[in-house]
Amino acid sequence: MPQIAIIGSGFAALTTTRALRRRGVAAAITVISPREELHYLPSSIWIPAGLRRAEALKLPLARFFARHRVRFLKASVTGLDARTRTITTDTGETVTADHIVIASGGQFLKKLPGIEHAFIPCEGIAAAEAVAARLAALDGGTIAIGMATNPNEPGAIRGGPMFEYAFILDRLLRRQGRRDRFRMVFFSPSARPGQRLGEKAVDAILAEMARRGIETRLGHKMMRIEPGRVVTEAGEIEADLILFQPGMTGPEWLGATDLPLSPGGMVRADAFCRVEGCEGVWVAGDSGSYPGPDWLPKQAHQADLQAKAVAANIAAALKGHPPARAFTAELVCILDGLDKGMLVFRRGRINLTLPALRPLHWLKRAFERHYLRAYR
Incomplete structure (x- = not known):
């Protein structure tokens, strides 16, 4: 059975997992992360105002992994050999896979x-x-x-x-x-x-x-x-x-790999989210550096779009087809002010800005409930 390893347990990693299963991919999936929780950081802005509690934004993933037939390895990645597609971890366990998805996020x-x-x-x-x-x-x-x-x-x-x-x-x-x-x-x-x-x-x-x-x-x-x-x-x-x-910049462990890195220290990828020159290695989310417009965002929504492209291209590769799904460059952002929100949208030549409106604050809260439904 084909093996897929996904590094991370944030937006890009979990969306990749869901999208693979939705496409009928039956391969064995291993998720490697030091944390078996999804931390929904977009809503952490409301913690100082008491609108959200910290614990309510930490979602255990054990049931999610069970539903999607995922093996979870609680570990931090320490290295990756792209030639053999082997991941090393701080627990001493190594994982070798046919496809590796780097979705571990970046660091500041x-x-x-x-x-x-x-x-x-x-x-x-x-x-x-x-x-x-x-x-x-x-x-x-x-x-x-x-x-x-x-x-x-x-x-x-x-x-x-x-x-x-x-x-x-x-x-x-x-x-x-x-x-x-x-x-x-x-x-x-x-x-x-x-x-x-x-x-x-x-x-x-x-x-x-x-x-x-x-x-x-x-x-x-x-x-x-x-x-x-x-x-x-x-x-x-x-x-x-x-x-x-x-x-x-990219996660610290990238320095111990042979992966191609951008000037800013992130993994270089093409429009299909393939890591340059590394067959079977993909990247989605903040760990990567991608082609696209100069406004290409570092945000959860963009990570999800990249993850969906990765899943589509892995599904194609498992059937012997070349990747055909380029990720969509899209920025969707509601800048919240506690009772009102300002909407910004960019895609292609479209650049829309709506002024601060009360319904946009409630839309941001509604989206949180909708997005987290898959993990509760």
């Missing part, structure tokens, strides 16, 4: 001096809890929220959540009647952060910040983060709470 660059003095919200649910605890302990002060990218691969950024944190914390403090005791500052080395969303979206975001009284410090290179301050080439931002989203 932490080369900026003093980055340990900032919270990185998208690093996980625990980080969102830490932000909530720190905010609750403050009687007032300055909240600095910022983002940057991978200098070697400018598209390797996940900036949307930082806009959401800015809007959500502003709205939360207003609800609590203490916004007047806080100064809020948004900072970025980019003069126009969020450009992958489109020029109209950037204009709308910056206008919304101005309307809410959120100051901006844009277009200046970051030097370091110190306890209580962000230091840029243009000066310092004193802060009692610092949220910072650095650029992304």
Whole structure:
């Protein structure tokens, strides 16, 4: 029986699993990950406001794996030999497969001096809890929220959540009647952060910040983060709470492989999500570097689209056919503000931005329930 190994237990990994079984692929599937849970990070933005609890966003996957006839190996990958298609793990167990799907996500660059003095919200649910605890302990002060990218691969950024944190914390403090005791500052080395969303979206975001009284410090290179301050080439931002989203790169274990890597440290792939020059090795989600428009996003929706392409192409390969399914480049994002949301959509030449509307907030919550139904 053919063997398929999937590295990871996030969006791309699980969507690949579901899509393979939906296509009638009967191959043995092994999922390798240190975590047998899906952490639904898109909703972690609501933890500081108490709209979501951390435990409600952690979904055990044992039943999902049983339904889809998956063998789960609890382990961290330490290496991959593309020639023999063999994966090594920290448990000492190796896995050899006919097809390997790299869907382990990326990691955040932490080369900026003093980055340990900032919270990185998208690093996980625990980080969102830490932000909530720190905010609750403050009687007032300055909240600095910022983002940057991978200098070697400018598209390797996940900036949307930082806009959401800015809007959500502003709205939360207003609800609590203490916004007047806080100064809020948004900072970025980019003069126009969020450009992958489109020029109209950037204009709308910056206008919304101005309307809410959120100051901006844009277009200046970051030097370091110190306890209580962000230091840029243009000066310092004193802060009692610092949220910072650095650029992304590939997982650390890629350095111990013979896989082709992009300048930003991610696995190079073609439009079919094949790893370049590596027969039977595929990549989906944040671990990969793909051809496409300069606005190609690093987000769960794009990871799902890449995973569906991978599943279609593996199914074809198992029947002796060449890959024919290119992934769709598509950005769908609702930037939430706790009671309203702004919609941004990009596909091909279409770039749509809708202003902050109350129904869009509820649409984002409804989508969460719909998406997680397969895992509950």
